[in-house]
Amino acid sequence: xxxxxxxxxxxxxxxxxxxxxxxxxxxxxxxxxxxxxxxxxxxxxxxxxxxxxxxxxxxxxxxxxxxxxxxxxxxxxxxxxxxxxxxxxxxxxxxxxxxxxxxxxxxxxxxxxxxxxxxxxxxxxxxxxxxxxxxxxxxxxxxxxxxxxxxxxxxxxxxxxxxxxxxxxxxxxxxxxxxxxxxxxxxxxxxxxxxxxxxxxxxxxxxxxxxxxxxxxxxxxxxxxxxxxxxxxxxxxxxxxxxxxxxxxxxxxxxxxxxxxxxxxxxxxxxxxxxxxxxxxxxxxxxxxxxxxxxxxxxxxxxxxxxxxxxxxxxxxxxxxxxxxxxxxxxxxxxxxxxxxxxxxxxxxxxxxxxxxxxxxxxxxxxxxxxxxxxxxxxxxxxxxxxxxxxxxxxxxxxxxxxxxxxxxxxxxxxxxxxxxxxxxxxxxxxxxxxxxxxxxxxxxxxxxxxxxxxxxxxxxxxxxxxxxxxxxxxxxxxxxxxxxxxxxxxxxxxxxxxxxxxxxxxxxxxxxxxxxxxxxxxxxxxxxxxxxxxxxxxxxxxxxxxxxxxxxxxxxxxxxxxxxxxxxxxxxxxxxxxxxxxxxxxxxxxxxxxxxxxxxxxxxxxxxxxxxxxxxxxxxxxxxxxxxxxxxxxxxxxxxxxxxxxxxxxxxxxxxxxxxxxxxxxxxxxxxxxxxxxxxxxxxxxxxxxxxxxxxxxxxxxxxxxxxxxxxxxxxxxxxxxxxxxxxxxxxxxxxxxxxxxxxxxxxxxxxxxxxxxxxxxxxxxxxxxxxxxxxxxxxxxxxxxxxxxxxxxxxxxxxxxxxxxxxxxxxxxxxxxxxxxxxxxxxxxxxxxxxxxxxxxxxxxxxxxxxxxxxxxxxxxxxxxxxxxxxxxxxxxxxxxxxxxxxxxxxxxxxxx
Numbered sequence: 001x002x003x004x005x006x007x008x009x010x011x012x013x014x015x016x017x018x019x020x021x022x023x024x025x026x027x028x029x030x031x032x033x034x035x036x037x038x039x040x041x042x043x044x045x046x047x048x049x050x051x052x053x054x055x056x057x058x059x060x061x062x063x064x065x066x067x068x069x070x071x072x073x074x075x076x077x078x079x080x081x082x083x084x085x086x087x088x089x090x091x092x093x094x095x096x097x098x099x100x101x102x103x104x105x106x107x108x109x110x111x112x113x114x115x116x117x118x119x120x121x122x123x124x125x126x127x128x129x130x131x132x133x134x135x136x137x138x139x140x141x142x143x144x145x146x147x148x149x150x151x152x153x154x155x156x157x158x159x160x161x162x163x164x165x166x167x168x169x170x171x172x173x174x175x176x177x178x179x180x181x182x183x184x185x186x187x188x189x190x191x192x193x194x195x196x197x198x199x200x201x202x203x204x205x206x207x208x209x210x211x212x213x214x215x216x217x218x219x220x221x222x223x224x225x226x227x228x229x230x231x232x233x234x235x236x237x238x239x240x241x242x243x244x245x246x247x248x249x250x251x252x253x254x255x256x257x258x259x260x261x262x263x264x265x266x267x268x269x270x271x272x273x274x275x276x277x278x279x280x281x282x283x284x285x286x287x288x289x290x291x292x293x294x295x296x297x298x299x300x301x302x303x304x305x306x307x308x309x310x311x312x313x314x315x316x317x318x319x320x321x322x323x324x325x326x327x328x329x330x331x332x333x334x335x336x337x338x339x340x341x342x343x344x345x346x347x348x349x350x351x352x353x354x355x356x357x358x359x360x361x362x363x364x365x366x367x368x369x370x371x372x373x374x375x376x377x378x379x380x381x382x383x384x385x386x387x388x389x390x391x392x393x394x395x396x397x398x399x400x401x402x403x404x405x406x407x408x409x410x411x412x413x414x415x416x417x418x419x420x421x422x423x424x425x426x427x428x429x430x431x432x433x434x435x436x437x438x439x440x441x442x443x444x445x446x447x448x449x450x451x452x453x454x455x456x457x458x459x460x461x462x463x464x465x466x467x468x469x470x471x472x473x474x475x476x477x478x479x480x481x482x483x484x485x486x487x488x489x490x491x492x493x494x495x496x497x498x499x500x501x502x503x504x505x506x507x508x509x510x511x512x513x514x515x516x517x518x519x520x521x522x523x524x525x526x527x528x529x530x531x532x533x534x535x536x537x538x539x540x541x542x543x544x545x546x547x548x549x550x551x552x553x554x555x556x557x558x559x560x561x562x563x564x565x566x567x568x569x570x571x572x573x574x575x576x577x578x579x580x581x582x583x584x585x586x587x588x589x590x591x592x593x594x595x596x597x598x599x600x601x602x603x604x605x606x607x608x609x610x611x612x613x614x615x616x617x618x619x620x621x622x623x624x625x626x627x628x629x630x631x632x633x634x635x636x637x638x639x640x641x642x643x644x645x646x647x648x649x650x651x652x653x654x655x656x657x658x659x660x661x662x663x664x665x666x667x668x669x670x671x672x673x674x675x676x677x678x679x680x681x682x683x684x685x686x687x688x689x690x691x692x693x694x695x696x697x698x699x700x701x702x703x704x705x706x707x708x709x710x711x712x713x714x715x716x717x718x719x720x721x722x723x724x725x726x727x728x729x730x731x732x733x734x735x736x737x738x739x740x741x742x743x744x745x746x747x748x749x750x751x752x753x754x755x756x757x758x759x760x761x762x763x764x765x766x767x768x769x770x771x772x773x774x775x776x777x778x779x780x781x782x783x784x785x786x787x788x789x790x791x792x793x794x795x796x797x798x799x800x801x802x803x804x805x806x807x808x809x810x811x812x813x814x815x816x817x818x819x820x821x822x823x824x825x826x827x828x829x830x831x832x833x834x835x836x837x838x839x840x841x842x843x844x845x846x847x848x849x850x851x852x853x854x855x856x857x858x859x860x861x862x863x864x865x866x867x868x869x870x871x872x873x874x875x876x877x878x879x880x881x882x883x884x885x886x887x888x889x890x891x892x893x894x895x896x897x898x899x
Contacts, residue, residue: 005144005197007110007128016124023123023139023203025210037085107138110197127200133405137189139200140207142173146196149406152189153345153552155179155208155627161192161407170199179208188627193406212631228751232684243695244291251287254702294695294715310679310731314672317735321668322644322660330655333622333639334666335673337545338744339593339614340622341607341633344551344558346643346661347624348537348565349527353407355415356495357524361468361478363486369415375473379520381419383500384412386428387443387453394421408496411525430507444507452514454501458487458522460513461499468519478519487522494560495524533565536664541566543670543740550599550607558600573597578606589613607633620747624658624666625650641666667740675735677745683730684752685759686809690722690802692764697771697798704776711849714795717840721833722802729806729829734822755812755884758875763808766871767801774864783860784853792841792850793861799837800865806830808872812885816869 053074106117108130120138129138131148148164167173167183177184185198187209204210256262262270270276315325325331345351358366358380366372372380390405390413400420402413413420426445434441440456454461468478487497499522505514540547547567551558559575562568568575575598590613599606607623611633614621623637626646634640634653642654643661651657658665694715701709774780774794784790807816810826844850879885
């Protein structure tokens with residue numbers, strides 16, 4: 001072969017490289033650290049915080065605010081942006097390492113009259129490469145010599161192998177061929193059987209694989225969380241601005257009309273006296289600063305930091321479940337999924353053929369080689385191990401190496417692997433190789449238990465069988481018609497059937513089947529479901545995720561697998577071919593989508609169209625894929641799940657890489673996504689309650705005779721410990737299985753629900769009302785030793801009551817301790833806030849307007865602040881009694897896709 005294919009010379013390699021380039025693919029543009037950092041600064045909430053930071057900094061420059069007020073906001077911004085950026089950058093680095101490892105493939109090539117191995121990226125147009133079983137085709141090329149059986153599933157999605165043969169002449173080869181050309185092989189395909197020399201005609205980006213990779217340029221779609229937070233940021237900004245202006249007016253009104261006793265009739269003369277303007281300007285500047293502080297307090301700067309921390313924590317948890325998150329917001333999008341288009345091969349199934357059953361002539365079935373009756377086991381083992389063209393290498397003690405076997409032969413030989421290491425019971429003296437025309441193969445033995453062993457299509461073998469072997473290995477009369485119902489049932493389950501038979505007649509010179517044979521068994525092979533697939537599909541469907549299996553397999557196979565896995569509902573579910581989908585208008589496709597459960601013979605563009613149709617009717621669509629043909633749909637979907645064993649192009653297009661190719665790992669991503677969304681909602685309930693109560697107290701205080709019931713520094717302190725530390729408290733919430741029995745949250749649903757508003761407003765107004773009672777009720781004032789102690793007590797009360805409200809916010813149920821021990825960080829943060837507040841009370845002095853309190857004063861503060869817990873428990877009980885509980889199990893609700 002070396003003389004026949006000398007290959008390119010070094011000079012020809014250089015010339016080809018200069019003209020056509022190397023076989024390296026142009027990497028997809030990836031964001032560097034600074035690009036990611038810049039992008040995270042464009043978050044709507046971060047922008048509002050930056051505006052507040054500019055305002056505080058400007059006031060500090062003119063002496064109207066303290067420098068540390070701006071530093072506090074800046075630290076919150078930097079932590080939030082820094083955590084998110086570093087997490088994404090670190091994950092992207094891990095992903096790029098996966099791609100780097102995948103590119104270290106060595107290829108056998110002929111150059112300068114000899115054979116050598118070179119890296120895949122160094123190939124050029126004109127190179128002649130040797131392809132053998134197990135090799136991955138390195139570039140598009142024309143078969144010059146030999147024959148191949150090629151798995152093109154990564155390109156077409158079809159699991160059936162295709163045959164490739166040598167082109168009659170190099171001149172007769174098509175200049176540009178499609179995937180079905182019998183003489184062309186394409187990058188990314190896998191050689192299952194055969195051996196051939198291929199001349200490369202296209203390399204790198206010019207290959208079919210490379211062109212698809214470069215076409216993935218669609219803009220990333222805004223995730224559901226980004227859309228919701230964008231709306232919320234605008235609403236909070238308006239609320240903070242309105243609250244700040246209202247409080248500034250209230251403060252000035254208190255100074256002018258209550259403290260100075262002015263009226264509409266006397267305000268004119270007061271303003272006309274320039275002697276009053278010094279104090280008036282001071283009051284006005286204080287009102288402006290107060291308004292700026294209120295705006296800062298209104299914005300939950302801990303939210304972006306909390307989102308970043310929760311995403312980062314869940315990313316590490318998912319990695320333990322063999323899920324690599326490339327884009328952190330992909331987790332959140334996974335939690336919002338309500339329709340998922342999933343591949344079959346390797347995701348729901350194991351991804352390779354295996355023997356599922358062995359049927360004897362009397363219809364008895366066995367699923368395991370070791371449990372077969374001894375006489376039959378010996379004959380089946382001999383029939384499979386000797387009737388093969390594969391080379392069986394038993395030199396490795398840890399595993400048997402099978403060379404030159406296609407998928408079917410590999411499955412059969414793996415089934416009888418326990419006997420492969422044993423000495424051959426007989427020698428092969430003649431054989432008939434398998435061919436698609438004959439549909440059988442046979443070997444003639446010398447010195448064995450039977451003269452001839454036959455293996456082939458059941459319809460060919462059974463027609464010549466007059467006897468069968470029973471479980472004891474004894475010949476019995478055979479009635480083929482009695483076996484047909486069993487074989488038909490297996491065929492309906494998409495099994496590939498092969499019959500094994502024996503005969504005393506020699507093969508003979510005509511290479512034909514003997515007239516009379518004895519049936520040994522019929523072997524059923526199938527790409528079996530993963531053991532956990534049924535439970536995983538049920539979990540996804542219980543979670544309200546409408547699962548649609550999209551596969552390149554034939555329709556009958558797809559429907560059988562979908563039925564077995566519990567995905568296709570008999571009578572109500574719709575199964576269609578890609579051709580039938582293409583015949584539908586966009587509106588008809590949207591109408592059938594809620595009932596669509598199987599799409600077979602799928603084209604790459606059909607997958608993208610399905611995702612687009614789902615998005616156009618307001619659904620959050622996910623797509624799983626492993627091949628080049630899946631890349632476009634992965635990129636277009638709201639969240640793309642690419643498989644770890646898939647192509648580099650598919651991994652590049654996905655948001656999340658399922659390293660073990662397992663559908664059950666995908667459901668874990670959905671669970672963690674929902675946990676993230678729950679955690680964000682809990683934080684918002686807590687933080688917005690703090691904001692509303694603080695703004696109400698600041699607004700109402702002047703009307704009850706208090707200029708600043710909470711000073712500006714106290715408000716910033718509250719904002720710091722309640723916002724930033726609370727973000728940490730809610731970031732470690734447990735992922736509960738019951739989240740997977742709730743309806744998905746539609747894309748257009750506001751992030752703050754009705755029940756959340758109920759909690760925020762009722763508790764916010766309750767805290768404000770209790771604060772006014774604390775400030776104005778004389779018996780409470782009498783519990784403190786001095787006016788300074790009283791104001792210190794109120795400051796501590798406001799911090800404590802909101803800290804107690806954390807327990808109300810973390811669960812929508814009345815059991816405040818539900819799964820509390822699973823979030824130790826929550827307990828630590830609550831204890832830390834109590835501790836810090838007590839310590840800073842003694843050391844705050846004039847800065848925090850505090851003095852030390854006695855033990856009895858602390859006890860009264862704690863008791864009074866704990867009142868928020870029974871108030872919220874009463875709210876929840878009334879809500880539950882009225883049947884307004886926010887969480888509804890999905891099985892009791894309408895299917896989301898049907899709404």
